[in-house]
Every structure is written in structure tokens, then in C-alpha cells.
Amino acid sequence: MLAVVCTIAIRLAFEPVLADRAPYLFFVLTIVIVKRLWGRGPGLLATLLGGIAAWYFIIEPRFSFTIANRVDALNLAAYFAVGASISFLGEVSSRLPASMIVGGRSIKPRVIRQTVVLAGAAVVLTGMVLLLLRDFERTQEAEGWVVHAYRVIHSAESVMSMMKDAEAGERGFLLTGDESYLAPYSSAIAALPSGLKELKDLTSDNPRQQARWVEVDRLTSERLRVLKHAIDLRKVSNVDAALALVRYGRGEPSMDELRSTLDAVMSEERQLLVERTAEAERRASRGRWVLGLGSAALVFLLVFASVIIERETSRREEITQALRRHADLLEQAHDSLITWPLGGAINYWSRGAETLFGYAREEALGRSSHELLHTDHPSGMAQIDAMLERDGQWKGELIQTTKDGRKLIVEALWTLAVDAEGNKTVLEANSNITERKRAEEEVRLLNVELEERVRSRTAALEAANRELEAFAHSVSHDLRAPLRGIDGWSLALLEDCGERLDAQGHKYLDRVRSEAQRMGGLIDDLLHLSRVGRAELVPRTVDLTSLAGTIVARLKEANPDRSIEFIVAPQLKCTGDARLLEIALTNLLANAVKFTGPRTSARIEFGQVTDQGSPAFFVRDNGVGFDMAYAGMLFAPFQRLHKTSEFPGSGIGLATVQRVIHRHGGRIWAEARVGAGATFYFTLGATKP
Amino acid sequence: MKDKTILLIEDNPSDIELTRRALEKGHILNELVVASDGQEALDYLFGTGAHAGRDTSDLPTLTLLDLKLPKVSGLDVLRRIRAEVSTRRMPVVILTSSREEQDMAASYDLGVNSYIRKPVDFEHFVQSVAQLGLYWLVLNEEPPKVK
Numbered sequence: 013m014l015a016v017v018c019t020i021a022i023r024l025a026f027e028p029v030l031a032d033r034a035p036y037l038f039f040v041l042t043i044v045i046v047k048r049l050w051g052r053g054p055g056l057l058a059t060l061l062g063g064i065a066a067w068y069f070i071i072e073p074r075f076s077f078t079i080a081n082r083v084d085a086l087n088l089a090a091y092f093a094v095g096a097s098i099s100f101l102g103e104v105s106s107r108l109p110a111s112m113i114v115g116g117r118s119i120k121p122r123v124i125r126q127t128v129v130l131a132g133a134a135v136v137l138t139g140m141v142l143l144l145l146r147d148f149e150r151t152q153e154a155e156g157w158v159v160h161a162y163r164v165i166h167s168a169e170s171v172m173s174m175m176k177d178a179e180a181g182e183r184g185f186l187l188t189g190d191e192s193y194l195a196p197y198s199s200a201i202a203a204l205p206s207g208l209k210e211l212k213d214l215t216s217d218n219p220r221q222q223a224r225w226v227e228v229d230r231l232t233s234e235r236l237r238v239l240k241h242a243i244d245l246r247k248v249s250n251v252d253a254a255l256a257l258v259r260y261g262r263g264e265p266s267m268d269e270l271r272s273t274l275d276a277v278m279s280e281e282r283q284l285l286v287e288r289t290a291e292a293e294r295r296a297s298r299g300r301w302v303l304g305l306g307s308a309a310l311v312f313l314l315v316f317a318s319v320i321i322e323r324e325t326s327r328r329e330e331i332t333q334a335l336r337r338h339a340d341l342l343e344q345a346h347d348s349l350i351t352w353p354l355g356g357a358i359n360y361w362s363r364g365a366e367t368l369f370g371y372a373r374e375e376a377l378g379r380s381s382h383e384l385l386h387t388d389h390p391s392g393m394a395q396i397d398a399m400l401e402r403d404g405q406w407k408g409e410l411i412q413t414t415k416d417g418r419k420l421i422v423e424a425l426w427t428l429a430v431d432a433e434g435n436k437t438v439l440e441a442n443s444n445i446t447e448r449k450r451a452e453e454e455v456r457l458l459n460v461e462l463e464e465r466v467r468s469r470t471a472a473l474e475a476a477n478r479e480l481e482a483f484a485h486s487v488s489h490d491l492r493a494p495l496r497g498i499d500g501w502s503l504a505l506l507e508d509c510g511e512r513l514d515a516q517g518h519k520y521l522d523r524v525r526s527e528a529q530r531m532g533g534l535i536d537d538l539l540h541l542s543r544v545g546r547a548e549l550v551p552r553t554v555d556l557t558s559l560a561g562t563i564v565a566r567l568k569e570a571n572p573d574r575s576i577e578f579i580v581a582p583q584l585k586c587t588g589d590a591r592l593l594e595i596a597l598t599n600l601l602a603n604a605v606k607f608t609g610p611r612t613s614a615r616i617e618f619g620q621v622t623d624q625g626s627p628a629f630f631v632r633d634n635g636v637g638f639d640m641a642y643a644g645m646l647f648a649p650f651q652r653l654h655k656t657s658e659f660p661g662s663g664i665g666l667a668t669v670q671r672v673i674h675r676h677g678g679r680i681w682a683e684a685r686v687g688a689g690a691t692f693y694f695t696l697g698a699t700k701p
Numbered sequence: 702m703k704d705k706t707i708l709l710i711e712d713n714p715s716d717i718e719l720t721r722r723a724l725e726k727g728h729i730l731n732e733l734v735v736a737s738d739g740q741e742a743l744d745y746l747f748g749t750g751a752h753a754g755r756d757t758s759d760l761p762t763l764t765l766l767d768l769k770l771p772k773v774s775g776l777d778v779l780r781r782i783r784a785e786v787s788t789r790r791m792p793v794v795i796l797t798s799s800r801e802e803q804d805m806a807a808s809y810d811l812g813v814n815s816y817i818r819k820p821v822d823f824e825h826f827v828q829s830v831a832q833l834g835l836y837w838l839v840l841n842e843e844p845p846k847v848k
Contacts, residue, residue, distance in 0.1 A: 481801075481803075484801065488798055488799045488800060488801060489768070489769045489797070489799050492819070493715070493716060494715075496715075496716070496719070496798070496820075496821050496823065497713075497715040499821055499823045500719040500722070501715070501719075503823045503824065504719075504722060525822075529822050532822075539800070543802065547802075
């Protein structure tokens with residue numbers, strides 16, 4: 013509304029310049045602006061209000077809704093049509109989809125916009141030319157009529173002049189009687205009919221002038237008759253009779269009448285001349301306007317078109333730049349990138365591909381990728397192409413051959429791209445993994461070798477184990493037999509020849525027997541240790557609390573005269589070999605019993621702590637303890653920290669315990685102080701049942 | 702009780718003598734037949750070799766078998782005894798120094814009646830042998846003879 017009011021104001025401001033010309037120009041511009049800024053509805057409203065305003069304020073007659081002529085009515089209708097078109101056209105173009113499908117081809121909106129602008133320019137140009145041509149013809153015609161008017165005037169004047177010549181010749185002759193004075197008369201008489209005819213012909217378009225011509229014709233012939241009569245009279249009579257005829261004035265009135273009639277003819281033509289000149293001038297003026305406005309419109313459209321083209325050009329430039337950047341990046345890629353339309357020949361061959369396969373771009377373009385590279389896959393390339401087409405992607409390892417015949421193992425990632433027109437392009441990205449494969453193969457071979465080595469080592473170990481077993485067998489049998497003999501025959505000697513030996517002899521033989529038996533014990537312990545090392549591990553969940561309870565009961569029974577307080581923590585569970593764990597726990601608890609011997613109130617505890625986040629079990633006693641300086645010897649076989657006379661034992665026990673713990677993947681350590689008891693900790697590794 | 706023989710299969714002369722002594726000390730006075738290797742034991746039992754023509758129906762009431770023997774091992778002897786119909790039911794006690802698990806397992810698998818480990822302490826040995834004799838020769842009912 014405001015826009016329309018402003019437009020009216022602007023239009024009225026231009027009034028002195030434009031008068032009643034181009035009544036709609038500003039309103040159309042307003043519609044364009046309003047439509048652009050606010051859309052279709054306001055555009056239509058501006059059209060309506062602008063039309064009414066122009067109709068009321070600008071079109072003649074002003075300040076009324078009266079239409080003076082058909083042209084104004086048509087103009088108004090055209091204005092409404094143009095305004096509505098502007099309102100709707102913009103809407104359509106802004107609502108256009110990304111592309112339109114026309115005749116199976118998609119057309120972008122910018123193409124449509126360009127076409128519309130150029131078509132507009134063409135229409136304006138054609139219209140302008142047609143209007144100018146028509147105006148030119150009209151101007152020519154108008155100018156023709158101007159010339160015509162001049163000719164009529166000239167013709168009328170020449171008739172008048174001829175009549176004056178005839179009259180002058182007659183007067184001369186009448187006065188002098190000299191026939192030579194009759195020459196102008198004669199020539200006028202001769203020329204007059206054609207002069208009159210010309211005037212008649214020239215005024216044939218105008219009935220009023222024709223009527224006047226009839227009068228002129230009548231008056232002319234009448235006058236000529238009078239002149240001829242006077243001449244004839246002078247020839248036959250004297251000068252006075254003829255002069256008398258002139259003096260009485262017969263014929264004068266008709267000459268005046270003729271002059272006034274011819275004046276009327278000329279006056280009418282002069283009037284027509286003014287009108288026609290104005291008409292010609294008006295047409296020329298309109299031509300200028302058409303030329304000016306048309307040129308302005310053309311300039312506007314051309315500017316618009318050039319803006320569109322400029323924008324399009326810069327957009328293309330940007331796209332080209334982006335494409336070039338992408339292409340450059342693709343070129344930078346180390347991997348080989350190849351594209352080809354599905355089933356077609358290579359149409360892109362990256363620098364990476366050149367480097368990898370050795371074929372220059374010119375050599376590769378236009379060739380079939382599979383043929384060029386001898387691409388090979390165990391399941392056949394036809395199948396792979398089919399999978400690519402079905403899934404849109406294919407990943408895998410392929411064999412390809414370089415220009416110099418080297419076979420490469422490549423890791424392929426092939427993608428099928430489909431564009432708007434349905435063309436399918438394969439993007440073949442291959443990276444060379446030959447080296448990696450070779451390294452993997454090397455690793456595999458090394459592993460095989462390693463496994464082989466492990467197997468042979470295992471076999472060697474097994475053989476060593478068998479030897480050890482044989483040795484143990486032999487030891488247990490062969491070494492024990494002589495000991496048994498020593499003991500047996502010593503006893504036999506005591507029994508059978510006892511009376512022949514003195515007390516000293518008896519004592520020595522007893523010593524022999526005890527040593528033999530001690531050695532038997534050592535052999536038994538060694539065999540035990542060896543058995544712990546060789547026995548097969550059968551892991552399962554072991555209830556250590558109940559196991560410890562059983563052992564404690566056994567120990568109490570074996571030491572009925574000792575007063576020992578056993579504290580066993582509840583619900584101690586672990587995973588391990590129950591038989592071996594029993595051996596270990598028995599050794600630890602028996603040791604505790606042994607080394608608390610001097611205590612009147614012995615206290616032995618079995619429980620669990622957390623060591624570095626994993627459970628550790630412990631056996632703690634308040635016995636004699638030991639010096640931590642010797643802790644390192646604790647678990648070695650036959651190593652003892654106490655004298656045999658103080659605490660009997662072979663020194664095998666803790667070695668056996670350590671072997672059990674190690675076989676479970678665990679750790680054993682001790683904390684002690686001389687006289688303040690000892691604590692043995694052990695963990696069990698992640699042995700699964 | 703006198704007609705019940707004991708077969709001792711043992712290669713170590715000292716052990717043979719000590720066993721004999723232990724039996725005596727345990728008041729087991731039955732006839733003691735000694736085979737000093739496995740082959741000799743088999744010959745005795747099946748009437749072959751040096752014992753050809755022996756009445757093989759006269760089987761020992763108790764056989765004490767050592768495992769470690771020259772020529773034919775104790776386990777092989779046991780296997781043969783258990784394989785033959787005539788000797789299948791014969792009571793056999795392993796008397797050995799070995800306490801190797803595999804020896805014990807193999808012996809029981811082959812159907813031994815008892816497994817005794819000879820202790821180093823001779824007094825213990827005497828006690829073991831005395832109990833052994835008492836059990837097998839007195840308390841135990843002999844298996845029926847194979848027809």
C-alpha cells in the first residue's frame with residue numbers, strides 16, 4: 013500500500029516530464045520490487061492498487077474511472093496481465109525444483125532464467141522494431157500529406173497566376189492593339205486546362221475542395237469568355253469600345269470571386285498542412301519514445317542477463333576451482349585411483365596409478381582396466397563386477413600386473429557412482445599391499461618355524477622328562493636296594509652276632525642303620541619332589557578352607573602333645589590341582605608346626621590378603637622365624653636355615669611347595685624375623701579349571 | 702600249611718636272603734621257591750626251560766614279584782600270569798622298591814592282588830613280610846583251581 017502511494021507520488025513528481033506518457037512504468041517497477049521482497053501476495057496487491065491508481069490519477073481523463081478510448085482500455089488490461097505475470101513468474105521460478113525434466117533431459121532453473129531473460133530481450137527488441145517500422149511508415153505517409161498540401165497550394169497559386177497573365181495580356185492588347193501583347197494571354201490560355209486538371213486531381217481526396225474546384229472552373233471559363241469577347245471587339249472595332257467594355261467592368265466581379273475561391277482552397281490546405289505537420293511531429297516523437305524506452309528495457313535486460321551470466325560464470329569458475337582442487341588432492345593421493353564407466357574404458361588415471369602400475373595416463377586412458385592390469389581374483393572378474401553392480405561397492409584383495417610385468421597384491425575398494433542421468437561409473441581405488449603381504453607371509457613362516465622349534469623343544473623336553481623318569485625309577489629301585497641291604501645286614505649282625513660285639517660295636521651299627529634310613533628318607537623326598545614336577549596338572553575349583561581343615565586335623569593327630577591354635581579363614585577358594593595343593597599346604601602347615609615347637613602357645617594362621625590387586629594366601633606362625641638375609645636360600649632343595657639337631661628335615665619341603673606354586677603359575681615369598689615367627693605368602697596364577 | 706609254596710621272583714641275592722630271613726623271623730616256614738629272573742619264573746610256572754616236565758598244576762600259594770628284573774620284567778611276568786588260564790587266579794603280590802605312580806598303576810591294571818613297597822628299615826620289612834604271609838597263607842581263601 014505504502015509502496016503504491018510512494019509510486020504515485022514519484023509518478024506525479026515526474027508529471028512535467030512524462031505528461032500522460034508511460035502511465036504504468038513506475039507501477040510495474042514497484043510490482044517487481046514488492047514481489048522480490050515480499051512474495052506473490054503483496055505483488056498481486058501492488059498490481060491491483062497500482063492499476064487502480066494509474067487508472068484514476070494518470071489516465072486521461074484524470075480523477076475519474078472513465079476510459080476515454082479503446083487503446084487505454086487495452087493498455088490497462090495489458091498492465092494487469094503483466095503485473096500478475098510478474099507476481100506469478102517469480103513464484104514459479106523460486107519454487108522450481110533443483111532441476112526439471114523436459115523431454116527426458118533435466119534442465120536447471122538457472123538455464124530457464126537465462127532463457128526467460130533472453131526471450132524477454134528478444135520480444136522487446138522485436139516489438140520495438142515493429143513499432144518503429146510502423147511509425148516510420150506513418151511518418152512517411154504524414155510527410156506525404158504535407159507535400160500534397162504544398163502542391164495543392166502551389167497548383168492553386170499557378171491557376172491564379174495564369175489568370176493574371178491572361179488578364180494582363182488582354183489589357184495590353186486592348187490599349188495598344190499590338191498583337192504582341194497577346195502572347196502571355198495565349199500561353200495562359202494554353203496552360204490553363206492542364207493547371208486546372210492538376211488542381212482537380214490533387215483535390216480529388218477532399219469533397220470540399222472539389223466543390224471549390226467546380227466553382228474555380230466555372231469562374232475561370234466565365235472570365236476567359238469575357239476576355240476573349242474584349243479582344244475580339246478590339247480586333248473588329250476601335251479601342252474605345254473594348255475599353256468601354258473593360259471600364260464597365262464586366263468580368264471584374266468574376267475575377268474577385270475566383271481569387272477568393274482559390275484563397276479558400278489554399279487556406280484549407282494550409283490548415284491541413286498545420287495539422288499534418290503536427291501529426292508527423294507526433295509520430296516522430298512517439299518513435300523516439302519507443303526507441304528510448306525500448307533501449308532502456310534492452311539495457312536493463314542486458315544488464316540483468318550479464319549479471320546472470322556473470323554470476324553463472326563465477327559459479328562455474330568456483331566449481332572449476334573446486335574440481336581442480338579435488339583433482340589436485342586426488343593426484344596427491346598415494347593410492348591408485350582409476351575410474352571407468354561400468355563396462356567401459358578407463359577415463360581417469362591418477363598419478364598414483366601411474367606410479368603404481370607404470371602406465372602413463374595416455375597409455376591407460378581408453379583401455380579396459382581389467383585387461384590393462386590383468387586384474388585377477390580367484391572367483392573371476394565377472395563375478396566381482398556383478399557384485400559391484402549389485403552392492404554398489406566391492407572390497408577385497410586382487411592380483412594386478414604392472415607394465416614391467418610385476419605381479420602386485422592390491423587391496424581394492426571399488427565404488428559404483430550413479431549420476432542423475434543414471435550413468436554408472438566405477439571408482440577403482442587400489443593400494444599396494446604386496447610388501448605387507450610379504451611381511452605377513454614372513455611372519456607366518458616365522459611362526460611356523462617357531463612352532464616347529466617349540467615342537468622340537470617340547471619333544472626334547474619330553475625326552476628329557478622321560479629320561480628323568482627313568483632316572484627316578486632307577487633311583488627309587490636301585491639306590492634303595494643297597495640301603496635296605498645295609499640296614500638289613502646291620503640288623504642281622506646285631507641279632508646274630510650281638511653277643512660278640514661290645515657296646516661300642518652296637519652303637520656304631522645303630523649309627524650305620526640310622527644313616528642308611530636317613531638316606532632312604534632323602535631319596536624318598538627327592539622322588540617326591542620329582543613327582544611334583546612331573547605330575548599332570550588337573551585344575552579345578554579347590555576349597556582351600558576345607559583342605560586346610562583336613563590337614564590341620566591330621567597334624568593335630570600327629571602331634572597330640574602339642575597345644576596349637578589353628579586359625580583358618582572361611583571360604584578360601586582357588587583354582588588348581590587339589591592333590592598338588594594339598595602337598596604344598598601340608599608342607600607349609602607342617603613346617604609351621606615344626607618351627608613353633610619351642611612355643612608353649614603356638615598360633616598358626618591360614619588366610620588371604622590382596623597383593624597387587626590379586627589374592628594371595630598366607631600361612632603365618634609365631635615360631636622361631638629366620639633371618640631375612642637367608643630368605644633367598646629358602647626354597648632351594650637341601651638348603652636348611654636351621655640345624656638338623658634343632659629341627660629335623662631334608663630341606664626338600666619348601667622346594668616342593670615352590671614347585672607346586674610355580675606349576676600353578678603363582679609366586680611364593682616369605683617374611684620373617686628371628687624369634688618373631690614367619691609368614692609364607694603364595695599366589696596362584698590364572699589357571700583355568 | 703607246609704605244602705603251600707611261596708614263589709619269590711627276585712634277582713638281588715641280598716634281597717633274596719633278607720626276604721628269606723624276614724620270612725623266618727615272621728615264622729613263615731613254607732617252602733620258598735626262588736626265581737632270580739623273569740624268564741626263570743615263567744619256566745617254573747609253565748613247566749618250560751629248566752623246569753620242563755614240572756607239574757604245572759602245583760602252583761605257588763603266594764607269588765612275591767619284584768618289578769625290576771633281568772630278561773623279562775616284572776610287569777611282563779605279571780601280564781603272562783594273568784594271560785594264561787592256568788595262572789590267572791594265582792595271588793600275586795608286588796614286592797618292590799619303587800613307589801612310582803606309573804608302576805603302581807600298571808600293576809593294578811594288570812590285576813595284581815597287592816602292592817608292597819620294601820622299606821629301607823629292615824624291622825619294618827620283617828613286619829610287612831610277616832603280615833603278608835599271615836594274610837595270604839592263613840587268612841585268605843585260596844582261589845579255586847582251574848580245571
